[in-house]
Amino acid sequence: MAVVFKWLLRAAGGMIVLALIVVVGLYLLLSRSLPDYDRTVTVEGLKAPVEIVRDNANVPHIFGQDDTDTFFGLGYAHAQDRLWQMTMLRRTVQGRLSEVFGTRTLNIDKVLRRYDLYGLARQSVEVQDAQTMAALNAYSAGINARLQEINDQALGRGAPEMFLFNAPFSPWQPADSIAIVKLLGAKLSPHLEEEVLYARSSLALQDETRLADLMPLAPGSGIAALPEYAALFPHSDLTQLAHAGTGVANPLSPFQHRAFAGASNAFAAAPARSASGGTLLANDPHLGFEAPGIWYLARLELQSGGVIGGTIPGVPAVLTGRSAELGWAITSSYMDDQDLHIEELNPENPEEYRTPDGFKPFGTARSIIKIKGADPVTLTRRWTENGPVLPGSHYNLAEVTPPGHVASLSWTILTPRDTTLSAAIALMHAKSVPEALDAGRFFIGPSQNLTLVDRDVIAMKTVGAMPRRAARHESQGRMPSRGWLPENRWQGISPYSANPEFVAPAGGLLGNTNNKMVDRPFPLHVSFAWGDTQRVHRWRKLMQDREVHTRDSFIEAQLDTVSFTARSLLPLIGADLWFTGESAPDGTPERLRQDALKLLAEWNGEMNEHLPEPLIYAAWLRALQDRLILDDLGPLAHEFTHPDPVFIERVYRDIDGAAVWCDVKQSSPVETCTDIARLALDDALVWISDNYGTALESLRWGDTHQATHDHPVLGEVPVLRYFVNIRQSTSGGDNTLLRGRTRGSGPEPFQNVHGAGYRGVYDFADPDSSVFIAATGQSGHFLSRHYDDLAQLWRRGEYIPMSLDPELARAAAVGVTVLQPATQ
Known part of the structure; x- marks a missing residue:
């Protein structure tokens, strides 16, 4: 027995030693790709030395002798820190994920091949201006110089993920950067799904008539009655719905649920409304959370002066930030830049489709998709005069496509003449609001609201191509329409002057929270689906409560967690429930309900991570909407993942008879809205009790509202996920200015999955007092201390300096990289 025990000890010891050797070896292997920021590197493609000074937050300050050398330096820095992220962005837009991940990404590749965003980007290279082409070529050369260095010096393939996945990185080209800008449109344009859901x-x-409740317009607008969708196809069977449901989103897919379309906040103050006498600007663009985050902080020294702010790896531009003279901010405009068309096939020849001039053949092209571990798939792309033909599985298109028809998409970014990147480069060189507004005319998509300040003027302009629709369009773009009717086809693009514009408003304040900006009749309406009907009310109050503002008051507004929605809806839905009835015995459902109502009655609507009330409120609202719509919509109700405050208000104010939603159709009694509110609260408390216990006072919103900056590839790998995922308790919610959009479905519906990956506040009375922050860290290498070093600052609402002073950058810098030309 002793001998056996001795050998078992030896075996266990050997296994431990072997495991340690493997771990140490793996660490040494993966750590080779950690960049050395303090060195001199000789590279091809430079005219003069470039200095990359990394401040103590690892933000690169790039100093070149001219603009092309500076953009070369940015490309090199992006490739140092985010090579894997750039690989994934490029492979996604090219429709080449399946070469690395196999069949799990095949459907993503198929849709992106049909869009042909990359092919359109390659054609768009020819229409960029000379300044932009110089920047693109230099930026590409900087990336490729880093790739050459990685190959020559065996620097661990440039990123740890490169060891785990066979993802060869080909040389970067200008088209790659243009394509990534187009890819952002897939994340920021919700109208395709909105149209399909409206029709379903x-x-x-x-x-x-109840559609006006379920998918309401932003308050303050009106629209003529639309036809019933089935009436557009009277001889087709559209009554058998599959109700496929949302399912689990693939973290690698750019096609997210409409609830996660782009959002953001931006607001500005003129000198008359600023305590310092200078203009103020704040911006926090919202996108889905991931690790590393999409934003990369950088400063560029251009011939026109320094610019600093947020860049996206793969794109040679500061997309939100400032120079010494100008600040610019972006928010999703929600411009309706997509229209679905139902195309009728020729019964005699399915390779033809109906047009106003008779049947015509589809445009076709074959595309081969290589798949890891499987045979290649040959995809036949088809397109019509309206745009590419999409598969029925995309956003459940099959449910609204009659037999003998297919669906095609018109979309502004599906153009071979996309000058959006030229507009972004020109914006960085602009010295004033008028110059910046002029640069905006070259934006194509994704459409944005561009908020601008110079030292004297504030302005906001919607930039991006706005489709021109016929006044007789049968669905007005709210749901798919018949593609062969001339009135349903786009009539071109509206002139830039038709895009909404606000310059130097009399009140001295401007802002956008993705709210409705204009109330214009169709077809100049801009959109029927806006991203916010709630946050704007809180923003307006915070702005109007002060005669003058400061940098700090703008920071307070950016970090505000008070929910206007909670303050307005709770008195409405609980009107007949507050403090009614006798006190119930401890331990009963009635007592739990009374305790919950008591907590909510004394709550000010602050979605603070340390409080229990936000969780009770959020769970109640979620259960309430489910109760209201499930009996009417059946499985389709699961597509409505987030409570719509306008819908709930319409129901509880009985606007146009909307209280009818409260009656459960399948039951004999006629339920009142008070009945449904009580039942929904009980549902919410049961869910809370099952997951968090019955001690309501000890609940903590932040425990369930955790920000999930997860690695999209390694985030689900056992053990490894604890190193690559960044999880944090956070305040805020769906409708607060400090927006933390919840997941909305699954076992953890209140996880914070979408919000501000970048925050910046700029004061032009003292520009170097401006501040900014990113949500994770500058590095994409999970072994780097800069992978998550900004995350805790971001969670606590703290910022780092946003200065153009080179000496401040050099103070306590983590390293200085000098790129030396190979020949001088």
């Missing part, structure tokens, strides 16, 4: 809901509802 039209088919599901017995009372068509």
Whole structure:
């Protein structure tokens, strides 16, 4: 027995030693790709030395002798820190993920091949201006110089993920950067899904008029009655809905649920409304969380002066930030830049489709998709005069496509003449608001609201191509329309002057929270689906409560966690429940409900991570919407993942008879809205009790509202996920200015998955007092201390200096990289 025990000890010891050797070896292997920021490197493609000074937050300050050398330095820095992220962005837009990840990404590749965003980007290279082409070529050369260095010096393939996945990195080209800008459009344009869901809901509802409740317009607007969707195809069977449901989103897919379309906040103050006498600007663009985050902080020294702010790896531009004279901010405009068309096939020849001039053949092209571990797939792309033909699985298009028809998409970014990147480069060189507004005319998409300040003037302009629709369009772009009717086809692009514009407003304040900006009749309406009807009310109050503002008051507004929605809806839905009835015995559901109502009655609507009330409120609202719509929509109700405050308000104020939603159709009694509110609260408390216990006072919103900066590839790998995922308790919610959009579905519906990956506040009375922050860290290498070093600052609402002073950057810098030309 002793001998056996001795050998077992030896075996266990050997296994431990072997495991340690493997871990140490793996660390040494993966750590070779950690960049050395303090060195001199000889590279090809430079005219003069470039200095990359990394401040103590690892933000690169890039100093070149001219603009091309500076953009070369930015490309090199991006490749040092975010090579894997750039690989993934490029492979995604090219439709080449399956070469690395196999069949799990095949459907993503198929859709992106049909869009042909990369092919359109390659054609768009020819229409960039000379300044932009010089920047693109220099930036590409900088990336490729880093790749050459990695290959020559065996620097661990440039990123740890490169060891785990066979993802060869080919030389970067200008088209790659243009394509990534186009890819952002897939993340920021919700109208395709909005149209499909509108049509599906039209088919599901017995009372068509109730669509105005379920998918309401932003308050303050009106629209003429639309036809029932089924009426557009009277001879087709559109009544058998599959109700596929949202399912689990692939973290590698750019096609997210409409609830996660781009959002953001931006606001500005003129000198008359600023305590310092200078203009103020704040911006926090919102995108889905991931690790590393999409934003990369950088400063560029251009011939026109320094610029600093947020860049996206793969794109040679500061997309939100400032120079010494100008600040610019972006928010999603929600311009309706997509239209779905139902195309009728020729019954005699399915390779033809109906047009106003008769049947015509589809445009076709074959595309081969290579798949890791499987045979290649040959995809036949088809397109019509309206745009590419999409598969029925994309956003459940099959449910609204009659037999003998296919769906095609018109989309502004599906153009071979995309000058958006030229606009972004020109914006960095602009010295004033008028110059910046002029640069905006070259934006194509994704459309944005561009908020601008110089030292004297504030302005906001919607930039991006706005489709020109016929006034007789049968669906006005709210749901798919018949593609062969001339009135349903786009009539071109509206002139830039038709885009909404606000310059030097009399009140001295401007802002956008993705809210409705203009109330214009169709077809100049801009959009029927806006991103916010709630946050703007809180923003307006915070702005109007002060006669003058400061940098700090703008920071307070950016970090504000008070929910206007909670303050307005809770008194409405709980009107007949507060403090009613006798005190119930401890331990009963009635007592739990009374305790919950008591907590909510004394709550000010602050979505603070340390409080229990936000969780009770959020769970109640979620259960309430489910109770209201499930019996009317059936499985389709699961597509409505987030409570719509306007819908709930319409129901509880009985606007246009909307209180009918409270009656459960399948039951004999007629339920009142008070009944449904009580039942929904009980549902919420049961869910909370099952997951967090019945001690309501000890609940903590931040425990369930955790920001999930997860690695999109390694984030689900056992053990490794603890190193690559960044999870943090956070305040805020769906409708607060400090927006933390919840997941909305699954076992953890209140996880914070979408919000401000970048925050910046700029004061032009003292520009170097401006501040900014990113949500994770500058490095994409999970072994780097800069992978998550900004995350805790971001969570606590702290910022780092946003200065153009080179000496401040050099103070306590983590390293200085000098790129030396190979020949001088």
